Amino acid sequence: MEEVGGGLDLIIQPNDAKLAVAIPTIASAIGLAVGVKLAKSAERSSMAPAPESSEATALLQMGEGGTRFGVPMPVPTFVPVGQRGVRRVYRPVLMVPLIAASF
DSSP, rough: OOOHHHHHHHHOOOOOOOHHHHHHHHHHHHHHHHHHHHHHHHHHHSSOOOOOOOOSSSSEEETTTTEOOOOOEEEEEEEEEEEEEEEEEEEEEOOOEEEEEOO
């Protein structure tokens, strides 16, 4: 939104220096408020349980809808590979699920 404020400064061409600074400041504040609102709504929607996909993402998928075969889809994840002091050490890997079951 700051670009919008700068653009408004160019269009309006205010004579007062305080107004020239206030326009981008207000536009930035509006942009931040909109960003916070969008981030919170995206967070709420990501916390909602996702509907079960109609496509199988594992070689063998078992669930309430029955048993299906599918193409295993690689999924990036982290696995623990050791410990350094009290901290666990993780490495990035690609996991290929062969069986996915839900009960």
